[in-house]
Amino acid sequence: MYNQKYHHFDFLYNHKYGFHINGPRQDAFDAALRMRPRIVKTLDFSVEAMKNIRREIPDVFLIGRLTVSPQDFGQMYNSHAPMSTRIKQARQKGKEMATRILRQEANKDIHHVNGRRIFSAWESLNEIFPESVSVDEQKLFDEYQLVFGQIMRSSGFEAIGMNFATGNFRGKQVVDNFPRTLETYKYLGFHEYDWPTMDRLHKIGLNEAPAPKNIRDRVPLAGEGRGNDGMWLTLRYRRIFFEGVRQKYGDKHTAIITECGMTQGAQGGPDLGPWDPNHPIPIDNYWQSLMWYNSELMKDDYVMGACLFVTGAAGNPDWETFEHLGPIMDRLAAFQKKIPLSQTDNQAQPSNSSPDSPDISVALHPTQPATTQPTAPLPETASAADPNTIAISFPKVVARYRSHYVLFPRGTEDWWYAAAKPYLRQFGPTRGENLRDALFLRGKLGHTITGINLSPRTIAQIKKYAPNAQLDIIRANSSADLAAELKKRIKRNKPY
CATH class of the missing domain: 3.20.20.80 (Glycosidases)
Structure with a gap:
């Protein structure tokens, strides 16, 4: 997806x-x-x-x-x-x-x-x-x-x-x-x-003999490790x-x-x-x-x-x-x-996972009822027995950069994303409402999760399953509050 x-x-x-x-x-x-x-x-x-x-x-x-x-x-x-x-x-x-x-x-x-x-x-x-x-x-x-x-x-x-x-x-x-x-x-x-x-040419490439040149043409992380890995047209x-x-x-x-x-x-x-x-x-x-x-x-x-x-x-x-x-x-x-986006959130993460990475079950919280006024997004509800769990495989961390994910609560209304748009455009972080995606540490130089009005339970899960991630919490009572906080960061040219 x-x-x-x-x-x-x-x-x-x-x-x-x-x-x-x-x-x-x-x-x-x-x-x-x-x-x-x-x-x-x-x-x-x-x-x-x-x-x-x-x-x-x-x-x-x-x-x-x-x-x-x-x-x-x-x-x-x-x-x-x-x-x-x-x-x-x-x-x-x-x-x-x-x-x-x-x-x-x-x-x-x-x-x-x-x-x-x-x-x-x-x-x-x-x-x-x-x-x-x-x-x-x-x-x-x-x-x-x-x-x-x-x-x-x-x-x-x-x-x-x-x-x-x-x-x-x-x-x-x-x-x-x-x-x-x-x-x-x-x-x-x-x-x-x-x-x-x-x-046509992709299949030809995959079926090439494993000669030295073909092996050199293979693509790290993305190729199948066959022939020259194809992907030419x-x-x-x-x-x-x-x-x-x-x-x-x-x-x-x-x-x-x-x-x-x-x-x-x-x-x-x-x-x-x-x-x-x-x-x-x-x-x-x-x-x-x-x-x-x-x-x-x-x-x-x-x-x-x-x-x-x-x-x-x-x-x-x-x-x-x-x-x-x-x-x-x-x-x-x-x-x-x-x-629906709610369904895509619960799909397995596409490839990049390492076969020797551990599987971790992370509880996903039910979507909150949509609010009708631009007040603070509701934090996810924490229940003692949450049946919504999926397995997560963490990928190998190879790229030399620092990754950043902005995590909104489930069911966040459009005006909150509108308030964050200048910030998202300025710094280009990945953003969404999926805890599973936020937990993926993609950058070799570190990973930051900026959380908007996160519940205590979600914070605890981040600390448990991504202990090395930098956790950046923003509390905002309205979309205007969020816009004001993010505007300060834009002015400082610092995303967190």
């Missing part, structure tokens, strides 16, 4: 697929309202259509991408100029792109829906270059993304970084050549395709995250698959999808590929979702060969089941 680290959904599904709308297609808008996807990406900014999506799906994570030609991040400037001059040009281009997006009609304050902006986040440039370009060009794009991200975030939007074409970059390249992006951005975008099945996000990004930045980043599906281009053919009349893929076969890919996405709680390219083709006849509206969307609608 998705860990809700930054963006909070009211509910999740048994799949992570979202929409990629390429143009003003009413049938795509209607399908989105019917399916209520958790994530929608669009190249169309029709104000009323986007407002309607935001109004009808209030918690949707809505991503925009403005297409521009040429895609200039400063690389067109004199290549013989000093690098410092080229960096200034790249930063200026990042500023120009952000300014152009902010001027879009859909981003004006007059179009807010129930006090919220229509769009949640924006991408900058798309599939800008392959991994083979020079290091200087990669670092110019890093400077471009830095300024673009800073401006977008300071204007109330998130920025989605990277968005390279499928099969590009290794983790070390990303860490070495895009440090400013990794330090600035919370969300990293990935494009993932294969042909004629979505797991689809699941490339996992390879990149665990080949250096997570080792250096911990769980700072959320992955979004901003495009996914099938293209013949993955094997050197034309960029045409599964409905190309010259090389059609049977619907059953494609559906099975989508089910496999979803089963992998569901294992990784740091993946928010995957945008099916395309759900609403427009502007290019070739895009019709990728269209998911129709039989595939019908099957997804039949497959889709809503999973």
